Amino acid sequence: MDLHYLDATPTEAERAAVDALLGSPEGGNGLDPGTVHGHGDAHNGGHPNGSGPFPAHGAAHGNGSAHGNGTRDGRDMLLPALHAVHDRIGWISQGALNHICRQLSVPPADAYGVASFYALFALRPRPSRVLHVCTDLACKANGSSELCDRLEQSFGPAGTAVDGMTWQHSPCLGACERAPAALAFEAGDPARTQLLAPAGTDEIEESARSGPADADREPPARESVPQAGDPELRLLHRVGVVDPDSLDDYRAHGGYIALRNALRAGPAEVIKQVTDAKLMGRGGAAFPTGRKWDSTASQPVRPHYLVCNADESEPGTFKDRILMEGDPFSVIESMTIAGFATGCAKGYLYIRGEYPRATRRLANAIAQARERGFLGRSIMGHEGVDFDIEIRRGAGAYICGEETALFNSIEGYRGEPRSKPPLPVEEGLFGKPTVVNNVETLVNVPLILIEGGEAYARIGTERSTGTRLFCLSGTVARPGLYEVPFGTTLRELLDLAGGVPEERTLRAVLLGGAAGGFVRPGELDLPLTMEGAQEAGTTLGSGVVLVFDDTVNLPAMLLRIASFFRDESCGQCVPCRVGTVRQEEALQRMAGGKAPPDGDDLALLREVGQVMRDSSICGLGQTAWNAVESAIDRLGTLSKGGPA
Amino acid sequence: MTVVDLGLPRRLVDVTLDGETVSVPEGSTILDACTAVGTSIPTLCYGDTLRPANACRVCMVEVEGSRTLVPSCSRKVTEGMVVRTDSERTRHSRKLVLELLGSSADLSTTPHVAEWMEQYQAKPERFGPPDPPADDHDERPPGEHEEPDGTTAATVQQPAKVDNDLYVRDYGKCILCYKCVDACGEQWQNTFAIAVAGRGFDARISTEFANPLPDSECVYCGNCIEVCPTGALSFKKEFDMRAEGSWDESRQQQTTTVCTFCGVGCNLTLHTQDNEIVRVTSPHDHSVGHGNLCIKGRFGWEHMQDSRRPAEESTEPTTGQA
Ligand SMILES: Cc1cc2nc3c(=O)[nH]c(=O)nc-3n(C[C@H](O)[C@H](O)[C@H](O)COP(=O)(O)O)c2cc1C
Ligand code: SF4
Numbered sequence: 001m002d003l004h005y006l007d008a009t010p011t012e013a014e015r016a017a018v019d020a021l022l023g024s025p026e027g028g029n030g031l032d033p034g035t036v037h038g039h040g041d042a043h044n045g046g047h048p049n050g051s052g053p054f055p056a057h058g059a060a061h062g063n064g065s066a067h068g069n070g071t072r073d074g075r076d077m078l079l080p081a082l083h084a085v086h087d088r089i090g091w092i093s094q095g096a097l098n099h100i101c102r103q104l105s106v107p108p109a110d111a112y113g114v115a116s117f118y119a120l121f122a123l124r125p126r127p128s129r130v131l132h133v134c135t136d137l138a139c140k141a142n143g144s145s146e147l148c149d150r151l152e153q154s155f156g157p158a159g160t161a162v163d164g165m166t167w168q169h170s171p172c173l174g175a176c177e178r179a180p181a182a183l184a185f186e187a188g189d190p191a192r193t194q195l196l197a198p199a200g201t202d203e204i205e206e207s208a209r210s211g212p213a214d215a216d217r218e219p220p221a222r223e224s225v226p227q228a229g230d231p232e233l234r235l236l237h238r239v240g241v242v243d244p245d246s247l248d249d250y251r252a253h254g255g256y257i258a259l260r261n262a263l264r265a266g267p268a269e270v271i272k273q274v275t276d277a278k279l280m281g282r283g284g285a286a287f288p289t290g291r292k293w294d295s296t297a298s299q300p301v302r303p304h305y306l307v308c309n310a311d312e313s314e315p316g317t318f319k320d321r322i323l324m325e326g327d328p329f330s331v332i333e334s335m336t337i338a339g340f341a342t343g344c345a346k347g348y349l350y351i352r353g354e355y356p357r358a359t360r361r362l363a364n365a366i367a368q369a370r371e372r373g374f375l376g377r378s379i380m381g382h383e384g385v386d387f388d389i390e391i392r393r394g395a396g397a398y399i400c401g402e403e404t405a406l407f408n409s410i411e412g413y414r415g416e417p418r419s420k421p422p423l424p425v426e427e428g429l430f431g432k433p434t435v436v437n438n439v440e441t442l443v444n445v446p447l448i449l450i451e452g453g454e455a456y457a458r459i460g461t462e463r464s465t466g467t468r469l470f471c472l473s474g475t476v477a478r479p480g481l482y483e484v485p486f487g488t489t490l491r492e493l494l495d496l497a498g499g500v501p502e503e504r505t506l507r508a509v510l511l512g513g514a515a516g517g518f519v520r521p522g523e524l525d526l527p528l529t530m531e532g533a534q535e536a537g538t539t540l541g542s543g544v545v546l547v548f549d550d551t552v553n554l555p556a557m558l559l560r561i562a563s564f565f566r567d568e569s570c571g572q573c574v575p576c577r578v579g580t581v582r583q584e585e586a587l588q589r590m591a592g593g594k595a596p597p598d599g600d601d602l603a604l605l606r607e608v609g610q611v612m613r614d615s616s617i618c619g620l621g622q623t624a625w626n627a628v629e630s631a632i633d634r635l636g637t638l639s640k641g642g643p644a
Numbered sequence: 645m646t647v648v649d650l651g652l653p654r655r656l657v658d659v660t661l662d663g664e665t666v667s668v669p670e671g672s673t674i675l676d677a678c679t680a681v682g683t684s685i686p687t688l689c690y691g692d693t694l695r696p697a698n699a700c701r702v703c704m705v706e707v708e709g710s711r712t713l714v715p716s717c718s719r720k721v722t723e724g725m726v727v728r729t730d731s732e733r734t735r736h737s738r739k740l741v742l743e744l745l746g747s748s749a750d751l752s753t754t755p756h757v758a759e760w761m762e763q764y765q766a767k768p769e770r771f772g773p774p775d776p777p778a779d780d781h782d783e784r785p786p787g788e789h790e791e792p793d794g795t796t797a798a799t800v801q802q803p804a805k806v807d808n809d810l811y812v813r814d815y816g817k818c819i820l821c822y823k824c825v826d827a828c829g830e831q832w833q834n835t836f837a838i839a840v841a842g843r844g845f846d847a848r849i850s851t852e853f854a855n856p857l858p859d860s861e862c863v864y865c866g867n868c869i870e871v872c873p874t875g876a877l878s879f880k881k882e883f884d885m886r887a888e889g890s891w892d893e894s895r896q897q898q899t900t901t902v903c904t905f906c907g908v909g910c911n912l913t914l915h916t917q918d919n920e921i922v923r924v925t926s927p928h929d930h931s932v933g934h935g936n937l938c939i940k941g942r943f944g945w946e947h948m949q950d951s952r953r954p955a956e957e958s959t960e961p962t963t964g965q966a
C-alpha cells in the first residue's frame with residue numbers, strides 16, 4: 001500500500017496529544033507495526049498515566065497489553081488517537097488527522113470517514129467548552145425544554161459559538177433517573193467533564209459560562225438506587241455500600257471469591273454452571289449465555305477475544321452505568337471469569353464516550369487488579385492463566401452497541417454492522433472467535449459461581465431465571481435502578497417506584513426502550529419475563545421502564561423516537577437509511593395535521609415499517625418502527641378520533 | 645450458468661427455488677442459483693468483480709426459517725434451502741426499496757431502474773415533492789438533523805462536483821452502494837482516495853475533509869467509474885454531452901482492443917459516438933485487469949484524441965475508431 005498524505009501539518013499541541021498516546025515518530029515508536037505487535041511497551045511513550053479524566057488508555061498501555069494480537073498495523077489505535085486530539089484541542093483539524101494517519105499508516109480519506117461517523121467529534125473549529133443537553137425521552141418528560149430555552153436566550157440557538165463555548169442537543173445521556181441531564185465538556189490537558197443531573201436552569205447557565213467543575217461532585221451512585229442496602233439485592237448488593245475505588249473493600253464484601261471458585265473448577269465446569277443457571281443475555285437479544293460461551297470455547301482458531309459491551313445507548317437505559325460506577329471491580333472480576341472460561345487472553349471493555357466517571361472508576365479498578373495479581377499473568381497465582389483488559393471509549397454512536405459494529409469501531413473502522421453469518425463466535429473481533437456480553441449479563445456470573453447454577457436457576461421463573469435490573473424513569477415518583485426477580489409484575493415494579501406523582505394518572509409505559517413497545521395502563525399485571533413480554537407483543541430489551549403520565553405529550557415522544565433512529569442509523573442499508581427519514585416525515589405530517597401526499601400516512605408508515613423490519617441489515621433498522629407501531633396500535637396515538 | 649468456476653470439481657447442493665429443485669455447486673450464492681435457472685432478480689450494489697456490500701437490499705428474497713428476508717447476492721446456498729423470490733413479502737420489500745431510493749436520489753441514469761419501478765409498481769413520488777438540491781451535504785454532522793415538517797421528502801440532490809478535466813462526481817445520483825470505495829481501496833486499486841463519510845441519511849462518498857479531487861490521493865484510474873451502477877460517476881465527456889443534450893447511446897459503438905501504453909495487456913472497450921471516443925470501459929471477465937485500468941488506458945485517449953485532431957495521424961492507442 002503506497003499511501004499519500006495531506007500537506008497539512010499538526011500544531012505542536014496536536015502533535016503532543018497524538019504522540020503522548022502513540023509514541024513520537026522520532027523515538028521510533030508506533031511506526032513499525034513489527035515493533036507494535038505483541039509488546040505494548042512500545043507505546044508507553046510518556047503517556048500521562050492516570051492524569052486525565054480518561055486514563056483508560058494510559059492505564060491499559062502501561063501494562064504491555066496495548067494491542068490485540070490480531071491487530072493490523074495499529075489501525076485499532078485510530079479511535080483512541082482521535083479521542084486524544086479531541087480531548088486536548090476540542091476538534092480535529094486536517095493537520096491533526098494527517099499526523100495520526102502517518103503514525104498509523106491509515107489512508108486520510110478512511111480516517112476522515114471514521115472521524116465523521118461519531119457525534120462527539122468535531123471536524124471544524126469548535127470552542128473547547130461544549131455543553132451537551134439531553135433532549136431525549138426521560139429528559140423531555142422532565143423539563144429539558146426549559147433548559148434549552150434558557151441556553152437559547154443566553155447564548156443563542158444550539159450550535160452557536162459564543163464566549164469560548166457552545167451548546168448542543170444530545171441523545172439520552174444514560175442519566176435518566178436524574179433527568180433532565182446535561183454533560184459539560186472542556187477540552188484541555190487534561191480534558192474535564194461533568195454530568196449535571198438533575199440540571200437546573202441557573203446551574204446550567206453557570207456551567208456554560210465557567211466550564212465543568214470537578215466531576216466527583218456528582219452525587220454518589222447509591223442515590224440512583226432507591227433499594228440500596230436492602231439485603232435481598234443480588235446484582236446491586238454492593239452498590240452504595242462499598243468504596244468503588246478500593247479493591248480491599250471489594251474483597252471485604254465477597255469480591256474475587258467467584259474467580260477463585262472458577263479457577264479451581266476449570267473452564268468446562270464454569271460453562272456448565274452458567275448453562276445450568278439458564279442465564280440469558282441482558283443486552284437486548286436474550287441469547288443463552290452458556291451456549292454462547294460453549295461455542296466460543298470450542299473454536300480451534302486462536303486467539304479468542306472477550307468483549308464487554310458497555311455502550312449502553314438505548315434511550316432510557318442507565319443500569320450498566322450504575323453497576324460500573326457503584327461496583328466496578330465486579331465488572332472486572334466477571335470479565336476475568338468469562339475470559340478464563342472461553343479461552344480468551346484479552347478482553348475489551350467498550351464503554352460509551354458519555355460515561356467519564358464510569359470510565360475513570362473502571363480504569364482504576366483494572367490498574368489495581370493488575371497490581372495485585374487479579375489481572376495479567378498467572379492470575380491469582382494460577383500458572384498459565386493470563387488475562388488482561390483494555391478499555392475502549394466510544395464517541396457518540398448508538399449503533400456501536402450492536403456487537404459487530406462494535407468490532408469495527410474497536411478495529412478503527414466505521415461503526416457499521418457486519419452481515420451475519422458469520423457469527424461473532426466464529427469470526428468476531430479482528431476476525432477471531434469472540435464472546436460479547438452485556439455488563440449486567442456478566443455481573444450475574446459471580447453469583448452463579450458462588451451459589452451454583454441450579455440454585456441460581458431457582459430464582460425467577462422457569463424460562464427467565466435470576467433477577468433483572470429495571471431502569472425506571474419518566475414521570476415516576478422515585479426514579480432509579482431497581483432489581484427484582486423475573487416474574488415480578490409491572491404493577492409491583494411501578495409500586496416500588498412510587499407510581500406516578502400524586503394527582504396524576506398513568507398514560508403509558510414504554511418497555512424496552514426506543515426499540516421496545518408501549519404498554520397500556522390496563523396491562524400492568526404483565527409478568528416481567530422474557531416470555532411474558534413477548535406474549536404481550538413487546539420486549540424487556542435493556543430493562544427500560546419509561547413512565548408517562550397524563551401531562552406528557554405522547555406524539556412529541558414518538559417524534560423524538562423517530563428522530564433518534566434517523567440520527568443513529570449508520571446509513572449502510574437503504575431500508576433503514578431512507579426508511580427512518582420517511583418515517584419521521586410521515587409522523588411529522590400526522591402530528592402537524594398536514595395533508596398526506598399519498599392519501600394515507602398511516603398506511604405509508606406501515607409499508608415503510610415493514611421493509612425496515614424485513615430487509616434492514618441489523619437490529620436498529622429492524623426495530624425502528626416497533627415503538628411507533630405499538631403507540632399507534634395500542635394507545636391510539638395520532639389516530640383520527642383517538643387521544644392525541 | 646454464471647456460477648464462479650473455481651476450476652475444481654465441487655459438491656452439488658440441492659435447493660428449492662420458487663418450488664423447483666435446483667442443483668448448484670457448493671459455495672454458490674442464491675443469486676448465482678437464480679441466474680443459473682433464468683430467474684432474474686434486481687441488483688444494484690452487487691458487483692461481479694467485488695465482494696458483496698449487502699447495502700442496497702433490492703435483491704432480498706425469502707428463505708424458509710429466516711426471520712428476516714436475506715440478500716440473495718451474498719447469501720450462500722445450503723443443502724435443502726427453500727427460497728422464494730417472488731412472494732408478496734419480497735415484492736413489497738423490492739417495491740419499497742426502489743421507492744425509498746427513487747425518492748431520495750436521481751436514478752435517471754441508472755440502467756434497468758425504470759423497468760423495475762414499473763414491474764413492482766413503485767411510486768417514489770408518494771413520499772411528497774422532493775427537496776431541492778442543497779450544497780451543504782458534505783458538512784452535515786452525524787447525530788443531528790434539521791427537523792422536517794413532512795411537506796417535502798429529503799433527498800441527496802446537490803450540485804455535481806466538477807473539479808478536474810477527467811471525470812465528474814454527481815452525488816445527487818449516488819445510492820451509496822460502496823462499489824467505488826471498494827474499487828478504489830483494498831479490493832483493486834489500493835489508492836484509498838475516497839471513503840464513506842458522515843452517518844445515516846447524511847452518509848456520503850468523500851475524500852478527506854471533502855477536499856477537491858486534485859487535492860486528494862486520486863490517481864485517476866477511473867476504476868470507480870467502471871463499477872458505479874448509477875452514473876453518479878462519469879467521464880467529463882459524457883457529463884458535458886449529456887448537459888448539451890448530444891449524448892445518444894443508440895448511436896454509439898463499442899470496440900474492444902488491447903491497450904498499447906504498456907506491456908501488461910489490459911483490454912479496453914472504446915465507446916464511440918460519431919467517430920469520437922466518449923467513454924472507455926474494460927471487460928470485467930478479462931483475466932488481466934478484471935475491468936480495472938490505469939489513467940493511461942482509461943483517459944489516455946483524451947490526450948491522443950485532442951492532440952491528434954489537427955494532424956489526424958497516429959492510430960494508437962485508439963485503433964478501435966479507425
Ligand atoms: C442497535 C443496537 C444497539 C445495541 N446496543 C447494545 C448496548 O448498548 N449494550 C449491549 O449490551 N448490547 C447492545 N446490543 C445488543 C448486542 O448486539 C449484543 O446482542 C449483546 O451485547 C450481547 O450480550 P448479551 O448476550 O450479554 O446480552 C445492541 C444491539 C443493537 C441492534
Ligand atoms: S439497519 Fe440501519 S444501522 Fe443497521 S446496518 Fe442498516 S443502516 Fe446501519
Ligand code: SF4
Pocket residue numbers: 824827828833835836837838861862863864865866867868869
Ligand atoms: S479514479 Fe481511481 S484513484 Fe481516483 S477515486 Fe476513482 S478509483 Fe480511486
Ligand code: SF4
Pocket residue numbers: 817818819820821822823824825849868871872873874875876877
Ligand atoms: S458514486 Fe456510484 S459507485 Fe460510488 S457509492 Fe455512489 S452510486 Fe455507488
Ligand code: FES
Pocket residue numbers: 134135136137138139140171172173174175176179180181315316317
Ligand atoms: S439522560 Fe436524558 S433521556 Fe436519558
Ligand code: FES
Pocket residue numbers: 686687688689690697698699700701702703704715716717718
Ligand atoms: S444487490 Fe444484494 S444487497 Fe445490493
